[in-house]
Amino acid sequence: MKKSNLKDIIVNVKNLDVIFKKKKIIHEVSFQVFKGEIIGLFGISGAGKTTIIRVLTCQIKKKYWKGIVSVTNLSPKKKGNHSKILRNVGYVPQLELLNLYYDLSPLVNVEIFASNYGQKKEKARKIAKDLFTTLDIPEDTWKNPLEKLSGGEKKRVSMAIGLIHKPKILFLDEPTTLINYLN
């Protein structure tokens, strides 16, 4: 691995505690992530993996957590930072039905999400086609309703949506056929 420079820190977590209903579910977690690093979060169910990611992606209200957290140099503590942080991160949920419209085609799905980020239709289409090609989604399925696609293909479309705005950080929650994506 190349030598890490302090200014390349993309995620900084220091003494993070998360407390729900007086129960501490994250205890003083600290770590730093540098640009370009792939980080694996491992632990049996209930270890707190998803909770930490939810703090980083502004999904947990600040009253439930304390500590220093910065994501692309912005703190999720400040509500005003949320839209900026969300523009910098991509999230692929464990269950793709949470971020996909099953009765629409992969291309239309991507257009809808791209428009959320203020991207024009043509540009979104171009990016979508590139991503679909990279992710090996067969071209003859691009205009079919998503529900007709196989499980693996749906997962790839979900991943394409996580990447549509070219995020600086990507979060993958339980990608089932992970090795296929990355090789």
Added chain:
Amino acid sequence: MFIITHDLEAALVCDKTAILREGKLLEFDTPNKLISSLPSNGQLARFTIENLNEEIINKIRKYPYCEIVSRTGNDVIEVFIQNFETHFSELIEYILNKRIKIVSMSRDTANFRRYFQIRIKEEEEKENNEK
């Protein structure tokens, strides 16, 4: 990029791995560094043993330089010892002298899965001792 996963093989593609248990971050480092924190840098001896049982495992645990014995299959164990190169042949001799029947054996380096299991177990034991 962050990958949340139960799939321990995924460590192969990770620069760093975070190991979490009950809301605590136990480790955060490269998989290789974590593995080499095991006795003898993660080098292990693997034995398939005829009629393997707890009694046999406990006998092997009593080998003076033995650090960890983990059962990884019905009749398979992996043994971590101090100074692997020095004690490997002695360990084999010790096992044979106890009249334990070795069906096959090999040497290997621990993978991330094994590290993870050992590390989680260590934490569980620590917690039980505190109780």
